[in-house]
Amino acid sequence: MGKRGPKRDEAAEKRILDTTRDLICERGATRVTINEIAEHASVGKQTIYRWWPSKAALVFDALEREIKASSPPPDTGTAYGDVRIQMQRVAKLMNSPLRAILRELIAETFGDDEIAKQFRTLFFAERRRQATATIQAGIDRGELRPDLDLEIVNDLLYSPLWMRMIIGHQELTPKAVDKLLDHVWPAFVLEA
Amino acid sequence: MGKRGPKRDEAAEKRILDTTRDLICERGATRVTINEIAEHASVGKQTIYRWWPSKAALVFDALEREIKASSPPPDTGTAYGDVRIQMQRVAKLMNSPLRAILRELIAETFGDDEIAKQFRTLFFAERRRQATATIQAGIDRGELRPDLDLEIVNDLLYSPLWMRMIIGHQELTPKAVDKLLDHVWPAFVLEA
Amino acid sequence: MGKRGPKRDEAAEKRILDTTRDLICERGATRVTINEIAEHASVGKQTIYRWWPSKAALVFDALEREIKASSPPPDTGTAYGDVRIQMQRVAKLMNSPLRAILRELIAETFGDDEIAKQFRTLFFAERRRQATATIQAGIDRGELRPDLDLEIVNDLLYSPLWMRMIIGHQELTPKAVDKLLDHVWPAFVLEA
Amino acid sequence: MGKRGPKRDEAAEKRILDTTRDLICERGATRVTINEIAEHASVGKQTIYRWWPSKAALVFDALEREIKASSPPPDTGTAYGDVRIQMQRVAKLMNSPLRAILRELIAETFGDDEIAKQFRTLFFAERRRQATATIQAGIDRGELRPDLDLEIVNDLLYSPLWMRMIIGHQELTPKAVDKLLDHVWPAFVLEA
DNA sequence: CGTTAAGCGAGACGGTACGTCCTGTCTTAAC
DNA sequence: GTTAAGACAGGACGTACCGTCTCGCTTAACG
Secondary structure: OHHHHHHOOOOOOOOHHHHHHHHHHHOOOOOOOOOHHHHHOOHHHHHHHOOOOHHHHHHHHHHHHHHOOOOOOOOOOOOHHHHHEEEEEEEEHHHOOOOHHHHHHHHHHOOOOOHHHHHHHHHHHHHHHHHHHHHHHHHHOEOOOOOOHHHHHHHHHHHHHHHHHHOOOOOOOOOHHHHHHHHHHHHHHHHH | OOOOOOOOOOOHHHHHHHHHHHHHHHOOOOOOOOOHHHHOOOHHHHHHHHOOOOHHHHHHHHHHHHHHHHOOOOOOHHHHHHHHHHHHHHHHHOOOHHHHHHHHHHHHHOOHHHHHHHHHHHHHHHHHHHHHHHHHEEEEEEEOOOOOHHHHHHHHHHHHHHHHHHHOOOOOOHHHHHHHHHHHHHOOOOOO | OOOOOOOHHHHHHHHHHHHHHHHHHHHOOOOHHHHHHHHHHOOOHHHHHHHHOOOHHHHHHHHHHHHHHOOOOOOOOOOOHHHHHHHHHHHHOOOOOOOOHHHHHHHHHHHHHHHHHHHHHHHHHHHHHHHHHHHHHHOOOEEOOOOOOOOHHHHHHHHHOOOOHHHHOOOOOHHHHHHHHHHHHHHHHHHO | OOOOOOOOOHHHHHHHHHHHHHHHHHHHHOOOHEEEEEEHHOOOHHHHHHHHHHHHHHHHHHHHHHOOOOOOOOOOOOHHHHHHHHHHHHHHHHHHHHHHHHHHHHHHHHHHHHHHHHHHHHHHHHHHHHHHHHHHHHHHHHEOOOOOOOHHHHHHHHHHHHHHHHHOOOOOOOHHHHHHHHHHHHHOEEEO
């Protein structure tokens, strides 16, 4: 015997997440208020606070929904090719309007331990898992050194992308990404 | 014709910067307000706003003063040794209480383009310059590949440290830092 | 063709009115919300709104039910005696816990013209009608001056009681009520 | 030693009280919000909350300031004449736009014991003191019965006016006030 | 007897106002 | 003449209720 009463209004949920995404993308990180989101989405503030404990959690969901429809893992036949495609995909995301949301999320991470954990486990870890599989396949095929620490390889490949997005000290063009990859790759392959 | 009246009160400035550092270190990133700093430092708010245009600038100064008394560039005789010491130093800073200030600064970076620029040019770039010199010396001595892009080498060495500090997905122990370095280093040395 | 479906649930109605009375009496005027009444009475909010257009109407009914079982008109043989008993009854009500409801009702009166009218016609006028009959009988018996304006006599007798309940500047003890009556009564009797 | 820092801004205070009076008079009791007053008075909400603990206290001050410039006590030579003028003045106030504020205040009285006390002591008691002096003078001159209870006389004279303002069951025209006075007056004069 | 329109407890919804908090500017008395 | 203290205008926050609507269940008159 299921519960009585109205269910969560999914139309309202969609309106809220869409508005959150749109406003953040167009106006940048901190310059969006919950009041605005509520008004713009034609929603009572309480409806937001009922389902999300903080602005960060809301932003998180808005981003997650956007990325969920993710592309299938690449399969070029070589570890190098697969890693390259994955890095380009990540860089492309970081250059899209969603970039503003990613930055916002990282900022929120600092003030809210719960969000930090969520970001780590649900988003960061998820991406890492996929990347890790590609590397492991390369090792198994004998392309890559068998003594690689997968976590470290991940850090070396993706941290530079993240920092460029965060700090903006260098560009994130496809060319720049390739260059990054080519610089580190020799450390991963078996010596001739 | 010298100015009349008291000069900038350096005792007050010190009290402000100390309080900023202490409060941020003890309470974490966002949970410190200008009002609090003023009250805690027994200083009028105006005195803060007179000398710093924003909270971010204040935090920035508080951090800068703390690292100004920096160590001399290492000189172990090898590029590997020097890079290793530099990475360990950065990791140590990121593990100290100042970690909270670093995170705060990055967060402020997002909402304030002026601060972002300052952070890039004065802090990030400064560190890079030092690191870059070490690498260049390695190249000149024939230890490292001459075709290395110094910016990229920097990204590969330090971005993983930054991301570990920001996200906290992996540890930043001396051992872990060594491991990171050893994983990427083969990409930099000349092939046998 | 009579209506289908269940009839009004009288148990729920009773629970609502009881809860309204109890909460208002115990917590005072404004500090009771419809949400609370609904929850406390184990009733859906809609069930309240279905039968009462506003909180004021609900409070009104709660009070009316409480005084409906009113005493029969007094008959002591003299106008003075009858008026005295009526005044004492009113004062007694104003000293009972129902005092809180009476005050609440007057407060609601201000914001809601419909309730103001209802209060005037159904409650205030009702009480006045009874009082008026007593006075008229006194006139008819030759005890009281025939030129009395009944409305004004009513005002003179009961307004002081209401104001003492509302403002609380003087007590409402039986003795005080007698004193009030004795002070004004000479104005009503025929001169010797 | 005296305190440092800025003093209370009397221009802002005036703007707040004026706005409160105007908005309440024009829109009636409950339909005015603190937000509106703040916005309309070009004042931060905090400035209101800094000086008044509640909306009721604010309304109270707005009314008090309005009545402070009160007329001098009447002196017609007879108690009847003086009482008549005083009653007419009160009735006039109750018919003016300030009527809305008086009603609002009484309503607030119910939910806030502190305001109730203030209303009683500062406003109600003040008016009573003046009226009482008039009656006492009448007794001293031998016009009125020496055994009158002044509090009760006050209740008999003014409570009907208050109730007519509150409930609105009868009119408050000058003529009606005279009629009220004439009905009760015989009870106060010495028998022939 | 099954259909079906009410009534029900529960509670999510779009809103409005609240009272608190913080920002960055301005004002005043004290040193 | 700069300082500390702190009042000011402004505006976002998260909470509390409002009155309406929606859900799934129960009840009883109708067909």
